[in-house]
Amino acid sequence: MTINRNNYELFIIDYIDGRLSPEFTDEFMAFLNQNPDIAHEIDGLADIKVTPTPVTVPFAKETLKRTNKLPELTLTEADYLCIAELENDIVAEEALHLKELKKKSPDISRLSTIYSKTKLKAEVIPFPKKDSLKHIRIIPAYARIAMAVASVAAVLLIGFYVNILLVKTNRNNLVDVQQPTRTVIEQQNNPSTEKKVEIASGEAPVTKPKPKTSVKRTIPKVATEKVQTPETTIDLKDEAIEPMITIEPQVAQLAQQEPQSDININSNSNLNGQSVATTNRVQSKTKELTLGDIALKGIQKLGQAVGINIEVKQIDDNKAKKIVVESKLLAVSATILPKEE
Amino acid sequence: MTAEEFNKCVDLYSDSIYRFALKMLKNTDLAMDNVQDCFERLWIKHRDVDFAKAKSYLFTSAYHAAIDTIRKEKRKLEYADEAIFERSTTNGYSDAKEILDKAVEKLPEIQKSVLLLRDYEGYSYEEIGEITGLNESQVKVYIYRARLFLKEQLVSIDNLF
Numbered sequence: 001m002t003i004n005r006n007n008y009e010l011f012i013i014d015y016i017d018g019r020l021s022p023e024f025t026d027e028f029m030a031f032l033n034q035n036p037d038i039a040h041e042i043d044g045l046a047d048i049k050v051t052p053t054p055v056t057v058p059f060a061k062e063t064l065k066r067t068n069k070l071p072e073l074t075l076t077e078a079d080y081l082c083i084a085e086l087e088n089d090i091v092a093e094e095a096l097h098l099k100e101l102k103k104k105s106p107d108i109s110r111l112s113t114i115y116s117k118t119k120l121k122a123e124v125i126p127f128p129k130k131d132s133l134k135h136i137r138i139i140p141a142y143a144r145i146a147m148a149v150a151s152v153a154a155v156l157l158i159g160f161y162v163n164i165l166l167v168k169t170n171r172n173n174l175v176d177v178q179q180p181t182r183t184v185i186e187q188q189n190n191p192s193t194e195k196k197v198e199i200a201s202g203e204a205p206v207t208k209p210k211p212k213t214s215v216k217r218t219i220p221k222v223a224t225e226k227v228q229t230p231e232t233t234i235d236l237k238d239e240a241i242e243p244m245i246t247i248e249p250q251v252a253q254l255a256q257q258e259p260q261s262d263i264n265i266n267s268n269s270n271l272n273g274q275s276v277a278t279t280n281r282v283q284s285k286t287k288e289l290t291l292g293d294i295a296l297k298g299i300q301k302l303g304q305a306v307g308i309n310i311e312v313k314q315i316d317d318n319k320a321k322k323i324v325v326e327s328k329l330l331a332v333s334a335t336i337l338p339k340e341e
Numbered sequence: 342m343t344a345e346e347f348n349k350c351v352d353l354y355s356d357s358i359y360r361f362a363l364k365m366l367k368n369t370d371l372a373m374d375n376v377q378d379c380f381e382r383l384w385i386k387h388r389d390v391d392f393a394k395a396k397s398y399l400f401t402s403a404y405h406a407a408i409d410t411i412r413k414e415k416r417k418l419e420y421a422d423e424a425i426f427e428r429s430t431t432n433g434y435s436d437a438k439e440i441l442d443k444a445v446e447k448l449p450e451i452q453k454s455v456l457l458l459r460d461y462e463g464y465s466y467e468e469i470g471e472i473t474g475l476n477e478s479q480v481k482v483y484i485y486r487a488r489l490f491l492k493e494q495l496v497s498i499d500n501l502f
Contacts, residue, residue: 128373135344
């Protein structure tokens with residue numbers, strides 16, 4: 001690098017500090033000889049120095065010092081032996097040596113006494129929230145009772161619901177009590193049977209259900225019908241099921257569709273003024289189930305399934321039934337009143 | 342360990358853990374949090390921890406939790422420590438026990454831990470090593486250093502009177 005008037009300043013500080021290499025020093029001196037104005041500028045520059053003024057902080061330096069280290073302590077033989085004795089970590093030879101030291105110097109005995117005071121004595125500091133730490137899994141009595149009741153209630157409700165669903169879905173097939181049904185269609189299709197049928201109007205075979213243990217029902221005779229419907233005696237063994245009369249609308253519709261047939265139909269006017277045929281009423285008898293009956297069946301089935309003892313008791317002179325559910329946890333009873341007439 | 346055994350651990354060791362945490366942390370709230378955290382951790386692992394090992398598990402947990410807390414709360418604890426020390430020195434020392442307590446508080450955490458476990462709980466060097474993660478020799482050295490420091494404190498105070 002050639003020193004010229006544009007870059008000479010780079011070399012001045014190094015020249016003053018004496019850090020300029022010999023080659024550059026020679027070159028720099030040659031440059032100064034060629035440029036006396038710059039040499040005059042540099043002259044005396046090396047004598048200019050800033051000297052530090054001695055200043056002391058106005059407070060003790062020790063207050064600023066921080067350390068986590070403890071002062072270095074030298075563990076002497078006596079210290080070691082005393083601590084080992086206290087820690088019960090002393091071997092027989094060391095114990096003997098310590099004993100001799102104690103005999104020789106009362107200071108060693110005093111040292112041993114001081115060390116014995118460094119043994120920390122456990123204080124009794126009870127933890128104030130001890131109970132909050134415990135994990136108690138004992139469920140309170142009221143909670144257990146509530147859970148048991150809720151469980152039984154839930155099971156019963158599910159049983160009722162399932163039973164109701166079953167009854168609804170199978171309603172048409174539920175009970176068709178022993179009375180053979182004869183319809184007009186059957187009579188038409190059966191040539192051997194006299195087609196002329198006269199049905200006495202107003203003799204709808206509506207019978208009131210009677211809550212008797214054994215019910216005998218007599219179907220009224222048809223006046224001019226040659227093929228008589230035989231009297232049928234129905235024994236409803238299941239006392240809980242009461243008969244219900246259903247009307248099959250198909251019969252009336254078919255009768256209206258074939259007015260010219262030989263079937264003698266007495267017509268009645270209904271509320272709309274339309275002629276409603278009353279045919280030889282089909283004596284269809286189905287069992288009428290009350291909600292209580294369904295509930296009873298449901299509970300009985302449920303009881304059989306889960307092994308709970310369920311009893312049905314007749315109360316109030318057999319007018320009402322009382323369902324009693326008994327288990328280990330609780331006893332529930334429900335009274336079913338008879339259907340009001 | 343069953344729930345019943347866990348509850349038995351609460352009865353047996355919660356006071357000891359609390360005392361250890363209180364000595365380490367010098368703050369009742371932090372010490373109580375420490376104890377609750379320790380037992381919560383034990384409950385989470387209670388099926389895997391034997392009843393016989395529960396105390397060691399609790400102290401290990403308490404030790405590490407205390408060290409973590411000290412690191413987190415170092416500035417606050419230093420301030421509290423200084424305040425306590427100033428109050429004590431102002432009022433004067435009442436007895437050797439108080440002097441010793443103050444001296445213990447001035448010990449480094451590791452020395453204080455091993456000394457507390459040694460003197461309060463009676464653990465062996467090996468057991469303390471298991472709790473603190475140190476080897477037996479290190480434990481021994483820390484205990485010796487701690488006792489030497491306590492002796493110096495007792496002697497220096499003794500010389501004042």
